[in-house]
Amino acid sequence: xSEKNTSVKTRRLVFISVLVAQAMILSFIExxxxxxxxxxxxxxxxxxxxxxxAVYMLTFKEAAAVVLLRIILTATTxxxxxxxxxxxxxxxxxxxxxxxxxxxFRDEVSLVGVSISxxxxxxxxxxxxxxxxxxxxxxITYLPILLIVAIPTGIFVGFVARFxxxxxxxxxxRK
Amino acid sequence: MKKNDxxxxxxxxxxxxLSFVAINWYQNKSSDDxxxxxxxxxxxxxVFPFNENTDEVFVFVDEDADETNTIIIKDGIVTVxxxxxxxxxxxxxxxxxxxxxxxxxxxxxxxVEIYAKSGEFELDGVAE
Numbered sequence: 001x002s003e004k005n006t007s008v009k010t011r012r013l014v015f016i017s018v019l020v021a022q023a024m025i026l027s028f029i030e031x032x033x034x035x036x037x038x039x040x041x042x043x044x045x046x047x048x049x050x051x052x053x054a055v056y057m058l059t060f061k062e063a064a065a066v067v068l069l070r071i072i073l074t075a076t077t078x079x080x081x082x083x084x085x086x087x088x089x090x091x092x093x094x095x096x097x098x099x100x101x102x103x104x105f106r107d108e109v110s111l112v113g114v115s116i117s118x119x120x121x122x123x124x125x126x127x128x129x130x131x132x133x134x135x136x137x138x139x140i141t142y143l144p145i146l147l148i149v150a151i152p153t154g155i156f157v158g159f160v161a162r163f164x165x166x167x168x169x170x171x172x173x174r175k
Numbered sequence: 176m177k178k179n180d181x182x183x184x185x186x187x188x189x190x191x192x193l194s195f196v197a198i199n200w201y202q203n204k205s206s207d208d209x210x211x212x213x214x215x216x217x218x219x220x221x222v223f224p225f226n227e228n229t230d231e232v233f234v235f236v237d238e239d240a241d242e243t244n245t246i247i248i249k250d251g252i253v254t255v256x257x258x259x260x261x262x263x264x265x266x267x268x269x270x271x272x273x274x275x276x277x278x279x280x281x282x283x284x285x286x287v288e289i290y291a292k293s294g295e296f297e298l299d300g301v302a303e
Contacts, residue, residue, distance in 0.1 A: 037267040040279060082282065105179070113180040116187065130279070134286045135217030138277040141198050147191035151184055155176075 016058070016066055023050035023070040028078065039145040041126055044153050045119055047074075048094070052115045052161040055098045057168065067095045082133075086126045093125030094118040111161045116154030120147060202273035206291035209274060211253055213246060216284045225289060227251040235285060242283045253287055255280065 026046040035044060047070060054063040071091045075084035098118040101109060123146040131139050209225040213233060223231050231248040244265060245257040252270040255278050265280035271289055278287040 037264075040264045040268060040281075086281075108177065109179045109183070110177045112176050113183045116180075116183060120187065130281060133217075133281065134214070134279060134284060136214070136277065136286055136288065138275060138286075138288055139279055141275065141277065144191040144194040144198065147187050147194075151187060158176075 012058075012062065016054075016062055016069075019050050019054050019066045020069045020073065023047045023066065024074055024077070026050060027070070027074045031078070038149055039142055041123060041130075041142060041146055042149040045122065045157055048115055048118055048122070048157045049160045049164065051091070051095060051118065052098065052111055052157060053164050053168070055095070055102050055114070056111065056161070056165060060099050060103075063099060064095060067091050085129055085133075089125040089129040090122035091125075094122040097121035110158065111165070112155050112158030115158040115161060116150055119150035119154045119157070123147070123150060198275075202275045204274060204291070206274060208292040210290055210292060211248055212286075212288045212290055214286045214288070223248060225253070235283075237283070240283075242285075244280055244283060244285055246287055253278070253289065255287060258283070 024047075026049060030044055030046045033044070050070070051063070051067055054066040058066070068091075071084065071087050075081075075087065079087070095118075098114050098121070101114050101117055105113075123143065127139055127143060127146075131137050207226075211223045211225045211229075212219055213221040213223075213235065215235065215237070220235070221233055223229060223233070225248065227250070229248045229251075233246045233248075235244045235246065236242070241259070243257075243259050244255055247254050247256045252272045254270040255265040255268065258265050258280060260280050260282040262282060265278050265283075265285070265287075268278045271278055271287070274289055274291045276289050280286070
């Protein structure tokens, strides 16, 4: 019995580590993809694919570990202190929002809705920190365009996460 | 996708369109005494009176940090023409010309804002 427990724990630990590695690589790839400039802060949010997956398949604590480890490791390898603050505020807020939505509306909202909400929370978290850093709330005027951008990117991320979760459930990684 | 996703998308679209309208309404309240305020680390470093005839070039230089931004005010629009920040977002941001518009360079903590002096809607001053 205890042996089986250890095995399950190890598998979960490995699963978390794989997700963190994937999220880091996705953050890195995102920096290399040239995307048209729409508004400050608008981006694809590829790492959100992993956060959505983690929130959906793991417990809250485990998903939080995935998000925080990804943010810390990405900041220390390719980021700076200020980029760490922005990704931390965005990442934590979107994690909280997505985890609550999955907990409360698991069967009523699909991954598309979850990832759009997460993208919006991410934008709001970053804008709040930016507003304090520059001491001007005018930066909030970028929110409407960011909300609109969050829709197509959120749909894309939601669909990709759906594919990923289908595969992960097929290979039964968790048990 | 489920029905609730479509509802969520609809709500987000409506909210953003409404806030667009509200922001536009606020920004189009033109005034005779507009000014361009340039701030670094939340401190005002330069103020220019701003109208169609303003023709100024302001080069922000922080020698210690090796940071520069070149701001051009001409023909009633304000542009960050050049900067040595890593993300270049301030350069890519569209030129601004209306009350309450802002260009931000987060890596340098530099902002360029347009304000009407008699603005009733003072939006700045978070930590005051």
